[in-house]
Amino acid sequence: MTTASQPPLIMGIESSCDETGVAFVRGCELLADEVASSVDEHARFGGVVPEVASRAHLEAMTPTVRRAAERAGVRLSDVDAIAVTVGPGLAGALLVGLSAAKAYALALDKPLYGVNHLVGHVAVDQLEHGPLPKPVVALLVSGGHTSLLLVRDLATNVQLLGETVDDAAGEAYDKVARLLNLPYPGGPPIDRAARDGDGTAIHFPRGKWGDGTYDFSFSGLKTAVARWVEDAERQGRPVSVPDVAAAFQEAVADVLTRKAVDACREHGVRHLVISGGVAANSRLRALAEERCAAAGIEVRVPRPRLCTDNGAMIAALGAEVVAAGLPPSPLDMAVDTSLPVSSVLVN
Numbered sequence: 001m002t003t004a005s006q007p008p009l010i011m012g013i014e015s016s017c018d019e020t021g022v023a024f025v026r027g028c029e030l031l032a033d034e035v036a037s038s039v040d041e042h043a044r045f046g047g048v049v050p051e052v053a054s055r056a057h058l059e060a061m062t063p064t065v066r067r068a069a070e071r072a073g074v075r076l077s078d079v080d081a082i083a084v085t086v087g088p089g090l091a092g093a094l095l096v097g098l099s100a101a102k103a104y105a106l107a108l109d110k111p112l113y114g115v116n117h118l119v120g121h122v123a124v125d126q127l128e129h130g131p132l133p134k135p136v137v138a139l140l141v142s143g144g145h146t147s148l149l150l151v152r153d154l155a156t157n158v159q160l161l162g163e164t165v166d167d168a169a170g171e172a173y174d175k176v177a178r179l180l181n182l183p184y185p186g187g188p189p190i191d192r193a194a195r196d197g198d199g200t201a202i203h204f205p206r207g208k209w210g211d212g213t214y215d216f217s218f219s220g221l222k223t224a225v226a227r228w229v230e231d232a233e234r235q236g237r238p239v240s241v242p243d244v245a246a247a248f249q250e251a252v253a254d255v256l257t258r259k260a261v262d263a264c265r266e267h268g269v270r271h272l273v274i275s276g277g278v279a280a281n282s283r284l285r286a287l288a289e290e291r292c293a294a295a296g297i298e299v300r301v302p303r304p305r306l307c308t309d310n311g312a313m314i315a316a317l318g319a320e321v322v323a324a325g326l327p328p329s330p331l332d333m334a335v336d337t338s339l340p341v342s343s344v345l346v347n
Contacts, residue, residue: 083318
């Protein structure tokens with residue numbers, strides 16, 4: 001039970017893609033974070049199958065809520081508010097999470113907050129490093145999204161600076177991994193292979209590198225890798241998987257970090273947050289730290305488990321909107337697969 005000296009207890013539910021996440025948070029304290037992933041069920045297809053993901057969420061939701069409550073040492077009746085992802089994401093997957101959240105809110109007579117998945121990726125850093133400075137630039141890199149945000153206030157003021165115009169960085173990793181006969185999802189195996197490779201052995205293009213925007217493009221890079229591999233095989237030259245992986249990874253990290261640092265400089269921001277599944281990439285982290293140090297910018301990256309989709313990020317954002325005194329979302333709200341990042345809370 002929350003007392004006057006304690007922040008409210010928030011339950012967060014995330015189901016935008018292939019992870020069913022449930023967490024409990026008080027302020028910036030993470031009490032429990034449970035995730036049930038269906039990634040193995042999608043691996044044989046080389047990508048997420050929406051219908052498979054939705055079914056997996058249905059099966060995992062109640063057990064995941066139960067495990068999270070037990071780990072946090074709380075009863076559901078102790079919850080002060082429920083936060084749930086309403087977008088962006090896969091329609092069917094989002095519907096499972098939202099339906100569950102509505103059911104719990106009604107049964108427990110608790111306020112419900114429908115929040116933005118992308119902003120959740122920024123909010124989760126507070127569980128690792130404490131309250132975010134204001135303002136902060138956030139670089140979100142995942143399988144479905146690559147975006148640069150200017151965050152003046154997590155609950156009320158988030159501005160999109162730029163985003164991918166085609167493939168997200170994580171999608172490019174998955175497609176290149178397939179070309180190199182590496183397993184799905186492609187991020188971790190490419191990162192491992194790159195450790196034994198030379199990132200300067202091959203020069204791959206940097207899409208939209210110097211176009212004066214904060215947008216990204218990785219489709220051309222993916223195609224360039226495919227053409228290089230095809231040419232090498234046709235000519236009978238050996239294909240060094242470590243070198244291709246390292247050169248590809250260098251191209252991705254180069255563009256991401258250059259644009260992120262440029263955004264910080266232009267807006268006079270001295271703090272950069274990197275989150276999303278690709279934020280766990282070792283080369284992206286190292287290059288970001290190197291370039292941010294040279295520019296006098298502090299970089300914050302949550303631990304890998306908090307970078308991927310999880311309930312903690314949604315509970316953390318829920319804690320922010322509750323602390324800001326914003327009204328709850330209506331119980332008849334719907335999912336929004338393309339929810340703009342400026343819509344932090346559905347109301």
